[in-house]
Amino acid sequence: MLATVAEQQDISVEVTSPELEILYQDEYLVAINKPSGLLVHRSWLDTNATEFAVQKLRDQIGQHVYPVHRLDRPTSGVLLFVLDKDSARHLMQQFIDQTTEKSYLAVVRGHLGEGRLDYPLKYQYDKIADKKADITKPPQEAVTEYRCLAQTEVPIAVGPYASSRYSLMELIPKTGRKHQLRRHMKHLRHPIVGDTSHGDGKHNIMFREHFNLQRLLLHAAYLSVIHPKTGDKIEINAPLTSEFLSVLSDINLTVESQYA
Structure with missing residues (x-):
């Protein structure tokens, strides 16, 4: 079967809402619940895209915003911005120093228990963005806890x-490598x-044919x-999107109340 356009470009086709859901806001920080399929900012990954989280949030709150970390386009959930460049430097350093705390929900194939994976990952180079990069880098430390x-x-x-098994997992990245959770679960x-x-x-x-799933379950x-x-310490929680919750219901997976 030929891959769809979404598969070829590794994107989600979930339709974004007219306004972004704001999870936290003060005079320095603002966090949103990013929909699956929304790019954080303009990217060569999809030159035809017309909506981006940076521009949507800027227009919604009426001031410039600066993203301090990233989420893959098909991943939904907490995305943090700052409202001034000085705060941006402080927050970006926390992500570099790995002093932030993050947890993700994912549906994976098969029944998986609890553990910790320490498996270095080679840096994934973008053909355009990294065309001048040093491609001889050794694998980078990558650690994920899962439950x-x-x-x-x-x-x-x-x-x-005759049947298929799945697990709803909590994934906690202790490092921040590109596509770390996706690559670790594959490993x-x-x-x-x-x-x-x-x-x-x-x-x-x-899942696409039986449950109309058009996104990554991360x-x-x-x-x-x-x-x-x-x-x-600022703690931000993002409830699951309606599509994610619908799939969980369809396959009889119950999510804890704090995620719904």
Whole structure:
């Protein structure tokens, strides 16, 4: 079966809402619940895209915003911006120093338990953005902790088996490598459902055909940082999107109330 345009470009086609959901805001910081399929800013990855989180949020709140970290286009969840360049420097350094705390929710193929994966990852180069980069870099340290929240078995055959197993996972990246969670789950042979770059195409097709899934089932559910001005710990939670919750319901996976 030929790949769809979304698969070829590793994007989601979820329609964004007219306004972004703001999770936290003060005079220095603002955090949104980024929809799947929305680019953080303009990118050569899709020169035809007309909506970007930076511009949408700027227009929504009426002032310039600066992203201090990134989420892959198909990933939904907490995305943090700052409102001044001095705060941007402080927050970006926290991400560089890995002093922030993050957790994600994901649906993966198979039944997976609890553990910690310490598996270095080679840097993934972009053909355009990194065309002058040093491609001889050794693999970078990458550590992910994971915990199963719920498991299910769907009575739909994918491959030789009459049913298919899936797990709802909490994933905690202790480092911040490109596509770390997606690549680590692939390494464990439990790829994230809907992942068109590192996932299982047969399971992706089944979810698209039976559950109308058009996105990656990966969501940035929690982020904590130290406020650049007050020094307080700021904790931000992002509820799951309606599409994510609908798929969980369809496959009989129950999510804890704080994520709904």
